[in-house]
Amino acid sequence: MAKQNKTAISPTREEDFPQWYQQVVRAADLAENSEVRGCMVIKPWGYGMWERIQQQMDQMFKDTGHENAYFPLLIPLSYLEKEAEHAEGFATECAVVTHHRLEAEKDDDGKTKLVPSGKLTEPFIIRPTSETIIGAAFARWVESYRDLPLLINQWANVMRWEMRPRLFLRTAEFLWQEGHTAHETKDEALEETDKMLGVYATFMREHLALPVITGRKSENERFPGAEDTLCVEAMVQDRKAIQAGTSHFLGQNFAKASNITFQGRGGDVEHVWTTSWGVSTRMIGTVIMAHADDDGLVLPPRIAPTHIVILPVIPKEQHREPVLAAANDLAAKLKALRFHDDRLTVKVDDRDLNGGVKNWEWIKKGVPIRVEIGPRDLEKGSVAVVRRDRGPKDKAFLPTDDFVDQALSTLQEIQDGLYKRALAFREEYTVSIDTKEAFYDFFQNEKSAGGFAVAHWAGTNEDEDAIKKDLQVTIRCLPFDERYDEEGTCFYTGKPSSKRIVFAKSY
C-alpha cells in the first residue's frame, strides 16, 4: 500500500485549526472562494446542507404562525439614516449603489471599456439587514390592532463589507433568514423574541446536534437599534464561542423610525412593537467546526444531503450485474423510509473508480452511513456498514434486512451521539472562575487554552472593553440557565453579583 497520511485532512485540528477548517471545506467540496473578495461559491454539497436547514427551519417558522415574503435587495440610503444607532452600527460595512447604467468607451488601445454613468439622485445600499425597508412596508400594511400581529419571514442574501472573510463564518455576502414581526403590545413582542430564540435553540440541538447556551447579550454586544438582543452560543473544537443565531426585541425604535402606527382598541394611535431574528449560512461553518474531525466533515444526519451511500464492490466483471442489482434494490428499500419528515436520501456510487478512493471521498464529505455490498455479501445476504461517527475501519457485518430495519435508529443514534460528544466537549472546557488571576490565566495560559469561563460580573462597559483589549475575550451572554443564578462577587470589581455569565473568545 502506498504511504498515506494518517488522517485525510492535514494539518490536523491540533496542528492548525484555521487551516484545518479550510481544508475540510475544500475536501468536503462545500464551497470555494470566488473571484470577488469576500464572496463564496457554495457548491452542491454545501448548498445541500443549506437546503435542508432552510426546509426544516421554514417548517418551524410556519408552525409558529409566520409567513414568507420578499423585500428588495436595494435600500434607499435615507432609510438607513432613520434609526440613529442602527445607521451607526452598519455604516462601516455597506456596499453602495450609485449608478444605474454603463457607457461604452474606447481606451487608448481601442479596447471597449464600460464606465458607470447615469448617477442616481439617491444612492442605494445593498441590504446588510432589512429592518428599515421592511419597516416601511409594515407602515403601509398596519392600520388597526386587527392587523396585528404581523409575522413575516424572508429568506434572502445580505451583504456586509467584512474586513476579514472566512468561508461560511464571515463572508461579505451571505444567505440567511430574517424574521420581522410587529405586535400590539410590548409583552407580545417580548414573548415573540423569546419564542423564536427557543425555535433556534431547538433546531440547533435537535437538527444540528449543537449544544447551545441561550442568553442575553451585554449592552456592548447588542444589535444596533435593539432594546434587547438574545442569542444562542455554541462552542466549537478550538474552544471558541460562536454566535449561531440572534433574536432581537426592537421596542418601538423602528416603529418610530418608520412610522409604523395603528389605531388601538381604545381608538388611540400607537406605535407597534417589533422584533427581528436571524440565522445565516454561518451555521454551516459552526457545524463544521463543532463536528468535523481529522478525516473531514462529519454531518449530523438530519442535515446530511445524502444519508447513506452504497458502495458496490465489484472484483470481477461477472459480479457487476448482480452486485449493482442488489445495491439498487437495497437503495430502493432505504429510500422508502422516512427520517423524521424527510425521505431518506441514498446514493449508489457506481462510478468506475477504485473502491478506496470512493470510500475516502465519502468519509471526507461526512456522509453518516456507508454501506459496502459485494459478491460475498450477496451469498450471505449481508452488508458491511460503516458509520462516520466511528473509525474508518470500524465495520459491522449485518444481514441486509437487519440493516434496513435499523437504518433509522442508527441515523438517530449518530445524531444523538454527535450531540452528546459536543456537549461533553463543552462541559469539559467550561470552567467556573472566581478571581481575576484565574480568569487571566485561563485565557492566557497556553496549556489551558481557554474555553468558556463562567464568572460573576458587575463591571461596567469600560471594564468589559478592558478585558477585551487584554485577552480578546468578551461577554458571550448572560445565560438563562438557572444554575448560574447565585449570589457571589464579581471577579473583576469585587462588587456583589447575582449571576454568573459566560466569557469566551469568539468568532
Place this chain on the structure above:
RNA sequence: CGGGGUGUAGCACAGCCUGGUAGUGCGCCUGGUUUGGGACCAGGAAGUCGUAGGUUCGAAUCCUAUCACCCCGACCA
C-alpha cells in the same frame, strides 16, 4: 485598516541566495493489470512562474510598483 506571511499545473510544494527560459508528489486523461479499502505498470495532457514596469544579451530568480490570498489584531452573523 495596522502587523506578519505567501503567490510557480486542479491540490501541496521545490527551484530564487549564486539570472541561462520549469520540476517533484498527489490529482487528471489513455491502455493494461487490479479491486472488502485512499492499488500497480506504461504512456500522456496540463503552467504567459499573481500583474505591470525596470535592470540585463538573457529574469520564476535581481529592483520598483501594484493586486490577491492566508494568519494575528480592530469590526462583525
